[in-house]
Amino acid sequence: MVMPYDANADATDDALLRLYALGDGQAARELTARLAPRLVSFARRMLGDVAEAEDVVQETMLRLWKIAPQWQPGSARVSTWAFRVASNLCTDRLRRRRGQPLDAVPEPADDRPDADQGLIEADRLAALDAALARLPQRQRQAVVLRHIEGLSNPEIAETMGIGVEAVESLTARAKRALAAMLAGRKEELGYDEG
Amino acid sequence: MTKVDKGRAAQTGDADHDALAPYFAAARAEMPVIPAVLRDRILHDAAALQPRPAARERAAQPVAVRDLGARFSELIGGWFGAAGLASAALAGIWLGYADPGLIDAFGGPSAAASVDLMADFGDLLLEG
Secondary structure (H helix, E strand, O other): OOOOOOOOOOOOHHHHHHHHHHHHOHHHHHHHHHHHEEEEEEHHHOOOOOHHHHEEEEEEEEHHHHHHHHHOOOOHHHHHHHHHHHHHHHHHHHHHHHHOHHHHHOOOOOOOHHHHHHHHHHHHHHHHHHHHHHHHHHHHHHHHHOOOOOHEEEOOOOOHHHHHHHHOOOHHHHHHHHHHHOOOOOOOOOOOOO | HHHHHHHHHHHHHHHHHHHHHHHHHHHHHHHOOOOOOHHHHHHHHHHHHHHOOHHHHHHHOHHHHHHHHHHHHHHHHHHHHHHHHHHHHHHHHHHHHHHHHHHHHHOOOOHHHHHOOOOOOOHHHOOO
16 A cells, blocks of 8 residues: 655645654654755755765755754744754865865756757756856855745844845845856857857 | 945945846846755655654643653652552551451451461471
8 A cells, every 4th residue: 555645745844844753654644845955955056966965865854853842832943953954064064075185075066958969948947056156155055945945034144154145145245246257158048048 | 435435335236236137136036946856855754753643642741741751750650650649548548547346357456466377387486
């Protein structure tokens, strides 16, 4: 018999975490389905390496399972907490990389179909990711969380451990730099009509 | 920053946002999928770390009460120790309040005083 995956679909993340702590295995599946894809997307953009991003997500989820019995409902959003842990793990890895020779650092990964397949959408994503990879880490973190993962500025402030104004400043600078980097590629990427 | 500068910055910010909006929209529209192998790794961790029933009951109690209860239970040897201690306490209370005559009837102290368990022991000593 196949258990329905959406048995807890209406439950909040808080409630799912509590259910997990009470022994509900289905709650773990639902939480994984909700959080892990977004975390992988975020960590991949932060690290530019799929394997490392997946390790970060596994570690983040592992910490979530560990904290579940002590989780205080309403104290923080589970997703914000998870992004904060993933952010810190990414930062640790990026710091460790600084001590490595440049050749040991992986190139920004792009595991989607490329322009050779004529998929302009994929090309745009690849261009965005390449530009993001050239941003300073904090700007990249802020702009990805705000404009791709959809977190609010106060949530990003909590995630990054800074004030809301600092978040606004980081995202503004990041967007300015991204716009400059991508300006030369508008025609190539199909944005010349407007 | 003057009012004019702020206005220019806001205009620049709007222009940047407009230029980037299609890129961000494309990124948001991307449906991230986690590989089955990663999902299995995560769920394996979840199963391994899921609290057991006894731990869940303990987790449901307030920390201070749980600590005191656990320490006392360990001190007296768990549930068996607690049951023995409770029985002994009840027996002690009963002995304290019961009619002495009733205790004598169960072989209490006055009855025990009259019992000679080895009546012939003196004879055995004399016989060597």
